[in-house]
Amino acid sequence: MPRRRAVPTLASLCLQSLAQHMQSFWAKDYSDNYLDEYEFRFLVGPFNDLACGLVQELLRLLGTSRRLSRAALHLLLLPHLRQLSLRHCPALANNALGHLVVLRCQGLSSLDLGGCGRLSPAVLVDVAEGLPRLSRLGLAHTQANVQVLSAVGSCCRLLRELDVSGCRKVTPRALRHLGYDPLARAPGCPALRVLLARDLEPDGDAAAAVAFLLLALPRLDVLAHGAVPDALRLLHAGQLDGTADPEGFPALRELARGRGGPPLTLPLRQLEELEEDALGTGRAVCPRAEELSVWLGDGPGPAGLRELPAWECLSRLTLGCAGQRGRALAEVLPLAEALGTRLHALTLHGFSCPDPLSLPALLAGCPGLQSFSTELHVPPDPHAPAEPPTLPPRWATDLLPQGLPQLQSFSLALAGPVPAAHVPVLSSTLASVLSRAPRLQSLCLLALPFPLDSVLEPELGELQELSLAGSQVSPHTVWHLLGSEGPLRRLDLSRCPDIHRRDYDGFLQFVRRQRLDLDITWE
Template sequence: MSLGRDVASLTSLCLQNIAENMQSTWMTDYTDKNMEDYNFMYIEGPFNQLAGPLVQQLIRILGDSHKLTKSGLHLLLQPHLTELSLRSCAGLVNKAMVQLVTVRCKLLTTLDLHSCSRVPAASLASLMERLPRLLKLGLADTHCDSLVLAAIGIHCRRLQELDISRCKKILPSSLLSLVYDVKSGQFCCQMMRVLLLQDVTPPGDPEHWLYALCFVLLALPSLEQLANPSLAQAMRLLYLRTLRPHGFPPGNFPSLVEVAKTRAGRGGKCDGPVRTPDTSLRLKKLEDLDEEDLSTLGSLCQGLEEVAISLSNQTKDSWSLVQWPNLTHLTLHCPEHPPRSLEDIVSNIHPISKSLRLLSLQNLLWHHQESVSTLLTWCPNLQSFQSHFTVPHQTAIDDAAELPPWPGDPLPLLHLHTFSLLLEIEDALPPIFQHKLGGFLVSLLKGCPKLESLSLCGVPAPLDGVFEVVYGSPQPQPLQRLREVSLCSSNITQWGASLILRAKNDLRTLDLSHCKDVTCRDHHQLQEKARRDKRSVSITWQ
């Protein structure tokens, strides 16, 4: 184990020890003397000497283990904290606790109050007024409303990330209050990069919500991500330049046309049409974009780096990814049945393949064995590959009695650290398909020196032979960084699993669940081997 991991483990052990003895050792005197005093600034004791990140880690450990009490949280709210998450102890956070944060933790740049639903909106607004240094704020599942968002807009001028997902009191006008101060006539939160509005669909006129999203997109020049199910619909309005809705926005707020002109740096009155540059966006991440919108909405944000595309059940020949040369994260998934074929879309990935760092292909048909290996050869800089394929019935080849030897050349993926392949087989695969799949895995594993996580679920290829060939390779030793291996429902025996355990690596978990050729006795023998070799490996089997 590296020195860095040793230090991290020692730190974790020390904090765990403090957590175990928190009630009996650290809190008795504090509870007796200071519990009812909310407003003192400094607390003499061990935790004002502990680095802020360690205090935060201790709060998380205590919260996750349900050992944190009200008095314990009082003791840990230290003035030197710059980051504070109360998500793990949300049930303890009430109006009085928020007041304590207001008094003591004035240097906060990051605050997460996720699920702190016992705090009224007025208290949240008061807290926002006292934390002008905030860069990142999480208020998901709270009573956040227009009052709170207006306070954020006026007082948290440096804010870059805001999560108000699942907040039921947010209205279309609430978003406007976040980005525009009607009293001063100035735009707010101009440094905002990320705004998360997951599962937020206010009651009332749905069109007003769409135009509120348009207002936000135009008002925040630095916005890189806006997560909301209605985002694509709002972007369509911007693309079509439909910026003159009836009855929106409410009084004292500028019109969408005026906001667009302000964004473009063109002041003054003008009744002419808003030009395309006025509505171009700096979004770098789009989630769940429909395939049919790629050619239109994609043109609004040409600096896109991450996108998840929902494929229809019919082949589309018109879309392309060429417009996004900076794309690093690509997810393609088919939510409908019958699913689309990998072979139908693989050519669409080619133009941007060299820039990809993450590629996720979900619920696609996989017809030809070579398709995945061909695709991966186009992606030399890939760091994570995740896939879920259905392999349809394959016609057996009669003259395939003698299987060709597996290729000896590695598939060079020098940066890949995560590989996941989940297969659903509609019918028994012919030997030639299984054999070629095994050869592909041999080439892959030989060419991934940085691989840390390997998941092969439902893979019928002979994995015993795959690992025999891989670990039989000459120096340098393969897969030395391997930490997590899942072979759930795959074709492997105790022998193949023992090869992984015997190899030089940093293995922590080995999942052999539902592997029909691994018995209960095999499982015990593998566990015993790990104990004899003094390896801390969790081996799962059932």
């Protein structure tokens, strides 16, 4: 059966006791006497002696249990804190708190203010100027603006990761301040490697602004912005001429000269939202990319896919069908064979599966997979027999000759009904995955419209997370899972048509009675 809940460690019990009494004792005293006196520094308590990691764990415990108050948060802003996330308590993050963070936590290396929309741009500027040791900064969905980005670019010299996604006061042109300080005429953020800038306010020429970033930030290997493909086209075509910039930024051609070449190449490891016809350009400019996200059109064949194996470092791939007709899963088979064992993660959206054998063939061609996820549409088969085939008591498990020895995560979702003739092959494929993937930890079988009882009958090895949302599974099989050996910790039975409230209540009672470390979801 799933493992019993472990005996809490002494450190865990002490933290839980602190969390339990924080509000009634120390936070109450602080609220009554010092909360609005922002010149007051610290209140002595057991939390002052906690190591950095334990302070962070105490903050997490208070946040997840909804016991984190403004007073408790003030008390835990300690000088030796190295990581702080306010993402789970944005309502507590006002301007006064922002000043306290800068005043008390000079040693922070990681600060996440995602969603803290009450912090003014002026306070965010103070954060950037007052915490020079930051290597990670999260400003997603905040009031960050061009002044904030200018401060980050000028002062955060050690910054390696920055998230400004969803900031409505940030435009692509404003992002240029991260790469160059026009007042000091000096480069900015020399160590920046990851910049997440999705869903920003649009402006006139996003492609040129993103191209500026790609040239000005020499270590940037992840840039998440929708204009990256257009910027790559611009750089590949050498369209770097333009009038002098009135704001004092150098021209693209001047930046390009500092990057060497021709040909111009960039160190980007990850490319998102590439269209099929842009694959050649992407490979020419970013030959060392390891992770790609590609949208395929309704073209006549897999011509664009032939570009992908030429990326020598490619190991993680997402393919989506943007056209109305979609693509057949069989079109991916030559790509899988070409990439072979070096493909570690594969995600497929919007493909059709008229031939059920294409799924096991695809998996067999990628024995090095660590993660696989697909959403498939199975079109009706006009030649299917009127009577469904007789299902065997146990499924064959020989569809994956080499197995999937590295697979840790597998997800399969089906859209619409499945022809009866497809069920034996799909069931045997799942049985093969479960028996030939010894390291499988996460399994999602979503909206599968055929019985899964016989597929889930064998022992599930090292499986920790199992989602059967919307699929056909009986209460008997769930009881089998509860009694089987293994480290299962999460079981999602949401919208399973054969699981009812009385079944769910019985499962919960068994888990509580046996003190199992297992969370079951049902609705």
